[in-house]
Amino acid sequence: MLKTACKPKWLAILLLALAVISAFVWLSKWQLDSAFNSATAAADESAYKTRVPLGDLVEPSKGLVEESAARPASVTGHLVAGDYAIVDGRIQDGETGVWVVGHFAVTNDGVQDFADAPGIPLAIGWAPDDATANQAIEALDARGDASAALDVKVEAGQSPESARNETDPQRILSMAPGQLINTWQTPAPAYYSAWLLHESGLELPEGLQTIHAVDIDTSTQIDLLNIFYAIEWIVFAVMALYVWFRLVRDDYLNDQHERSDAVVAEQVRRELLRELARDRKLGTGGGASAADAATSDTATDRDHEENE
Secondary structure, three states, X not given: OHHHHOOHHHHHHHHHHHHHHHHHHHHHHHHHHHHHHOOXXXXXXXXXXXXXXXXXXXXXXXOOOHHHOOEEEEEEEEEEEEEEEEEEEEEEOOEEEEEEEEEEEEEEOOOOEOOOOOEEEEEEEEEOOHHHHHHHHHHHHXXXXXXXXXXXXXXXXXXXOOOOOOOOOOOEOOOOHHHHHOOOOOOOOOEOOEEEEEEEOOOOOOOOEOOOOOOOOOXXXXXXXXXXXXXXXXXXXXXXXXXXXXHHHHHHHHHHHHHHHHHHHHHXXXXXXXXXXXXXHHHOOOOOOHHHHHHHHHHHHHHHHHHO
């Protein structure tokens, strides 16, 4: 089979196949590089467990950077009476309920004191239904504007969702700071672009439960689609080499069949010549001697050898 593979046409096709394989291998490497270069670096787990002042993470009227989202913080301020809202569609422990969200006026963010307290939405607690949430809001309103030092988690604002298909079109369905701020009756001199998730510091009214926050994934994230494409290009490269091998193998088998047919044809020819010689010998009347017959067979074999 090696002789067949060394035919000029198969060597030329092999060079073409190797060029194609090289391109496939390069594409596979490119996909792997893309997968690892675009991988999200593992988050610093300690940063998401260490509580820092709110002022270190976000400031009023400024955007929240990605590295500051989902970080624990401490802040001092008070809830503004009358500025509470209910956010629908909040799932906790597999049950859908609502959040009670309030207007939290920040008087000290751990970095500076504010004479005019900027406002930020504060998700206070989870309730199974609107009735329980409204009772909790009444209890919170009754407390007035008592100051409190809170442990919170800073969260990035969500996009507003339309409630047109809901029974109440004014229903709030997402933690969108701008939408929540528009429901407040008491304006603030400045606002935060984020919102806070209450963890501790407030005594929750009866019926209201602490919101269970989902821990951030601190593992390295790799794009598996790029990995799949990289494997796919390697498969294509193997297939290209396999196709060349099959073509060479088929050519080799064809040559073997042709040689086999030629050998069989030659054997049949020899047998026919021998039979013809015998028929000639018998046709002379049988007077020929055994030596003549042997001479005739020898001549026939010599003819065969010359024909070969």
